[in-house]
Amino acid sequence: MVVMIKVIVAGFKGRMGKTTVQMVNENQDFELAAVYDPRATESNLNEINEYQALDVPVYSELQQIKSAGLDVWVDFTSPASVFANVKFALEQRISPVIGTTGLTDEQVGELQRLAKEKKVGGLIAPNFGISAVLLMQFAQQAAKYLPDVEIIEMHHNNKLDAPSGTALNTAKMIAKVRKEKVQGNPDEKETLPGARGADYQGMKIHSVRLPGYVAHEQVLFGGLGEALTIRQDSFDRISFMSGVAVAISKIKNYDELFVGLEHIL
Structure with missing residues (x-):
C-alpha cells in the first residue's frame, strides 16, 4: 500500500x-x-x-x-x-x-x-524552475573566469520584494568564487540616484517590474574584448x-x- x-x-x-x-x-x-x-x-x-x-x-x-x-x-x-x-x-x-x-x-x-x-x-528555494537552478550553477562557473558581472531580473508588476530571491541567490553563489571588487569607473556618479542598481559585494543587481512578465533573469559577464550573457525565462507558473x-x-x-x-x- x-x-x-x-x-x-x-x-x-x-x-x-x-x-x-x-x-x-x-x-x-x-x-x-x-x-x-x-x-x-x-x-x-x-x-x-x-x-x-x-x-x-x-x-x-x-x-x-x-x-x-x-x-x-x-x-x-x-x-x-x-x-x-x-x-x-x-x-x-x-x-x-x-x-x-x-x-x-x-x-x-x-x-x-x-x-x-x-x-x-x-x-x-529561491526558484523551483529547473532552468533557473541551472542558470545559477552556470553563472557561478562563469564567474571564476569572468569576474565582472551584473544581474538583471524581470518579474510581474505585483511582486512585493526586490531584488528577487533568485537574483540575490545568484549573486551569493557568484560571491563564493569571486573576490569582491568595484566594477566600472571608480569615479562614476549617478545623476539619477539608483541608476546603477543595488550593490552586492561589487555586483550590480537591477530589478524590472512590468505587467506581462512572470519570472526572468539575465546574468551579464564582461571581459576584455568579449561578453557572455546567461538568460533564463519562466513564461508560466x-x-x-x-x-x-x-x-x-x-x-x-x-x-x-x-x-x-x-x-x-
Whole structure:
C-alpha cells in the first residue's frame, strides 16, 4: 500500500498557491490535506466554485491548523509572514518547502538551527524552475573566469520584494568564487540616484517590474574584448511545479533545512 504524502498549501489564494493546489491535487502520490491563507473566509475548499469537488479544510490563522498527520508545508505567501509560517511548521515537525522570498540571512540561520533541533527536513528555494537552478550553477562557473558581472531580473508588476530571491541567490553563489571588487569607473556618479542598481559585494543587481512578465533573469559577464550573457525565462507558473513536486517527494528524507533546490536534485 502506497502512503500518500499529506500536504498543506499556505497562500492558496495567490497565483502560485492556486497552481500548487492544482498540482498537488492531480499528483497521485500526494494528498491535499489542508490549505491556509490569512485572507480566507471559507472553512472548506468546496465553498469555492473551482474546488467544489474537494473536501479540504481551510485555515486563516496558524493557531487553527490541526497539524497532526501533515507531512509537508508548501509556502507561497508573503515576505512579511513567511518567517512565522516556517517557524510554526518546524515546531509542528512539518517539513517546509518554501517558495516565498524575503527571508533575511539571520532568519534563515535561525530556521536552520530549529530544523536541526527538531530533526526536520526542509527547503527554501529561491526558484523551483529547473532552468533557473541551472542558470545559477552556470553563472557561478562563469564567474571564476569572468569576474565582472551584473544581474538583471524581470518579474510581474505585483511582486512585493526586490531584488528577487533568485537574483540575490545568484549573486551569493557568484560571491563564493569571486573576490569582491568595484566594477566600472571608480569615479562614476549617478545623476539619477539608483541608476546603477543595488550593490552586492561589487555586483550590480537591477530589478524590472512590468505587467506581462512572470519570472526572468539575465546574468551579464564582461571581459576584455568579449561578453557572455546567461538568460533564463519562466513564461508560466506551471514551470515551477516540477521542482515543487520533487521537493515534496524528497524532503522528508532529510533532517536539515537546505537553501536551493540543487541540494536535493
